[in-house]
Amino acid sequence: MKINHPALINSLRLAYSAEKAAAYAYVGHARSLKNPDEKVAVQQIENDEWEHRKNVLRIMQQHEVSVSKYFEFKYNLIGLLISFSCYFIGRFMPYFFAGKLESGNVCEYFRMMKYFHSIGITKHDKVLHEMGIKEKEHEVFFLEMIKDEKWMPLFEKIFNWGVNNSSNDVDLEIENDPNYSEKKEYCKN
Numbered sequence: 535m536k537i538n539h540p541a542l543i544n545s546l547r548l549a550y551s552a553e554k555a556a557a558y559a560y561v562g563h564a565r566s567l568k569n570p571d572e573k574v575a576v577q578q579i580e581n582d583e584w585e586h587r588k589n590v591l592r593i594m595q596q597h598e599v600s601v602s603k604y605f606e607f608k609y610n611l612i613g614l615l616i617s618f619s620c621y622f623i624g625r626f627m628p629y630f631f632a633g634k635l636e637s638g639n640v641c642e643y644f645r646m647m648k649y650f651h652s653i654g655i656t657k658h659d660k661v662l663h664e665m666g667i668k669e670k671e672h673e674v675f676f677l678e679m680i681k682d683e684k685w686m687p688l689f690e691k692i693f694n695w696g697v698n699n700s701s702n703d704v705d706l707e708i709e710n711d712p713n714y715s716e717k718k719e720y721c722k723n
């Protein structure tokens with residue numbers, strides 16, 4: 535079914551291309567890390583992003599939304615640049631900016647869900663919810679890796695993300711609580 539919702543179409547196209555940028559960035563990030571466990575963890579996150587890209591494409595195909603060549607080009611370049619830069623900027627910064635980015639991405643999928651609802655489509659709820667939660671898990675992982683580092687307070691002040699600041703209101707404790715059945719509405723603002 536074709537959809538007529540420009541904002542939704544744009545966010546699908548953007549997400550599809552940005553997932554590739556993220557995956558590319560994590561290739562460089564994983565390679566730049568010395569600790570083997572951290573390497574594996576970041577590689578797993580890379581795989582998650584490829585999976586997200588597949589999911590988004592599947593949704594796009596169902597609604598005859600084409601891939602944006604412009605976004606593909608732009609995010610390809612951004613991904614490769616970030617990937618490359620990870621070799622030169624030490625351990626802290628790749629984790630920090632990955633975490634900040636993931637923090638902003640979390641609501642993208644919840645917002646998409648709302649756009650779909652506004653045109654009466656609920657069949658993508660599960661996959662969109664899962665992707666949003668997965669991005670939150672990525673954010674939490676990146677934060678864990680650097681939360682005690684000496685640069686954290688300064689970077690948190692400048693870039694408004696860190697131990698006490700997040701760009702979303704998703705709560706993994708609620709998500710993982712089997713007794714919590716009531717659905718909380720995330721990303722209202």
Ligand SMILES: [Fe+2]
Pocket residue numbers: 553556582583586669
């Ligand atoms: Fe993703």
Ligand SMILES: [Fe+2]
Pocket residue numbers: 556583636668669672
């Ligand atoms: Fe992610």
